[in-house]
Every structure is written in structure tokens, then in C-alpha cells.
Amino acid sequence: MSCDKIDASLLQDYLDNTIDPLEKIFVQNHLKICDKCRRELSELKLLLYDLDDKNNYIIDYPPELETMRDDIIDSFLGKRKSPSKKIIEMQVETIKTTGKFIEHLPGAKQAPKLLKLASKGLKKGVKQGVQKLVAK
Template sequence: MSCDKVDASLLQEYLESTIDPLEKIFIGNHLKICKECRRELSELKLLLYDLDDKSNYIIEYPPELETMRDDIIDSFLGKRKSPSKRIIEMQVETIKTTGKFIEFLPGSKQAPKVLKQASKGLKKGVKKLIAK
């Protein structure tokens, strides 16, 4: 874009209707006289349309993928386990990973206390389910 009066981000905001009302009036009037900005806005509209078109993102998975996934999970866990036990173990790992992630968030000094309390209750529940 070679127009010096309007920034490309303003055109993007104008297209997405997230622009301030005063800037919207300015851009609207500018588009009436600037051919380059109208062309840029048209290109942005086409790009947005292409990105919103979900048919571009349809992915067909091979039918054996589910079997492969189960085999990989089984080999990772070391043996064949019942589906409910596998799900519980995956959830426990997810909670552990979440705890590590939370350490980087503001207020994370409070998080370990809360996670410890939650994990105690979770461990008791998991032990009961695994014992069955």
C-alpha cells in the first residue's frame, strides 16, 4: 500500500468494524477519494472471506488413524489398560501440565496451594477407581 494517509491496520479495523466512530468517518471519506486504499480494502475483504471459508480447512483422516492412535497410547503407557483408566491417567497428566503452566501466570504464588488441595482429592478418587 503506497498511501501515506491511512495505515493498513486502520483498514483492517474498518473492515472488522472494530474502529472508533470518528476514525470510521475519516476512513469512509478517504475511501471515496483514494483508489489505492479501496483496492487494499478489497484485497483484505477477499483474504478475510478466504480465511472464513471452512471448506478450505476440511481434512480427511485415514480410517486406520484411530487404531494407530490407540497403539501409540498403549505403547507409551506400556501395556493395554481399560479405556476409563487411560482417560483418568491422561486427565491427571493434563492437571500436572496445567499446574506447570499456571506458575507463569500472574498470581501464581496462590496457585500451588489450590492445586495441592485439588490434587489430594483427585488422588483419592483415582485410587478408588483404579482399585475397582
């Protein structure tokens, strides 16, 4: 702006309504006669309007971004497993812990063959379940 009477910061304060009452009167009277300052004020209003418009900030993300994000997370945390595989692993761990608990029950030492047979059948069933999940 090439006007020597009004500073650009004074126009900004006038627009923000943070100006002293006496300065406000001065700026209003000056705007009535100065085309350059009116034009500057209009440009400031447009800039403020553009900054306040939230539609300017909506960004369409490419669909590959989600895959890229997952790859980056995988590289830092290691390979992630699908939730169904995690559930199966938790169940297998629970069964192992239950087997250890059963070993300490009275009478469990008399029936180790039954426990081994049950354990083998369970492992076979879990293995088949995992194979079906991986095949999907």
C-alpha cells in the same frame, strides 16, 4: 500499501467496525478517491472471509491414523486387551473371590473335594471359552 494517508491498521479497524466515528468518515471519503486503499480493503475482506469459512478447516484423515493412534496408546499403556477378554478375567477373579468366601462358611471344610471338582470344571470351561474367543 503505498498510500501515506491511511494506515493498514486503520483499514482493519474500519473492516472490524471498531473505528471511531470521525475516523470512519475520513476512511470512507478516502476510499472514494484511492484505488490502492480500496484494493487493500478488498484483500482484507477476502482474507477475513477465508478465515471465517469453516469448510477450509475440514481435514480428511487417512484411515491408517486410527491404527497409528492405537499403536501409540498401546506403547505408552502396554498392550490393551479386548473387552471380552477383560470380562472373562473379571469373572475368573470374581469366582476366585467367591471360592475364598465359601471356604469360610460353616461346613465348607467338610467338602473340599467338591469345591476342587467344581473349580476344575469351571477353569476348564473358562479356558475353552477363551480359546473360542481367541480363535475368532
